[in-house]
Amino acid sequence: MPLPFLTADRAFDANAEDVALPFDDHDSWRRPYRxxxxxxxxxxxxxxxxxFILFAGMITAFAGALPGAGACLxxxxxxILCAxxxxxxxAWVSRHGVRRVGFFRTTTVPWNRATAVRTVQQPVKWLGLPRTVQGQAxxxxxxxGDAVPPLLTDSNADFLARGEAFDRAADTIEAWGDEYRPQ
Structure with missing residues (x-):
């Protein structure tokens, strides 16, 4: 079963040509990194x-306590939904804009409302925790001038200790912005 949220673009595959916008369909939302x-x-x-909880629910159901099995389920x-x-x-991009998907909240900025997409040095959260470290965002x-939380940081769960991957993802999103943002 294909899981589209896990697929990465083919620009970073070993045998693909080096293009910034590798997708044929620019209207669908894509995450430009793994x-x-x-x-x-x-x-x-x-x-x-x-x-483990499902296994416990199965044991509970076989024991005859159906309300407990339902609670386990x-x-x-x-x-599973949280995972x-x-x-x-x-960060997800398309022809329509850039989207920052958070755990509880999603923010979409259309390209015509964005004046710039850039990498800056600033304090960033380490793995999304309250602790901040100096890094790139x-x-x-x-x-x-509306404030938008950073799309990506080099200290989040996708790029911690993977500086080269952060640079590639940031460059790709900036390329999408340069392509579709009105000049």
Whole structure:
């Protein structure tokens, strides 16, 4: 079963040509980078926990306590949904704009409302925790000066200890912005 939120663009495959906008369909939303190992490991851990809870629910159901089995099933489904949402978190681009997908909130900035997409040095959250470290962040500057949280940081779950991957992803998103942002 294909999982479209896990697919990365073919620009970073070993045998693909080096193009900034490698997709044939620029209208669909795409994440121009692969999910990082921290994000995938956290989602895998949640899915492992959900499997144990489902197993406990099955044992509870065989023991005859159906309300307890239903509670286990509901908890496992909630954990599975959280793991899937965690895998969707990140920056997504299309011809229509750039989208920052968070765990609870999604923000979309149309290209005609963005004045710039650039990488800056600033304090960034380490793995999304309250602790901040000095790092790089890809930000969108909107018309009117509305603040948008950084699209990507070099210390988030996708790019921690993967500086080259952060640079490629930031350059790709900047290329999408240069292509579709009105001049």
């Amino acid at each position: 999910p990082g190992p921290w994000r995938v490991a956290a989602a895998a851990g949640l899915l492992l926990l959900a499997s 509901a908890l496992a489904l909630a954990i 899937l949402r965690m895998l969707r978190v990140g 890809l930000i969108v500057v909107r018309r009117g």
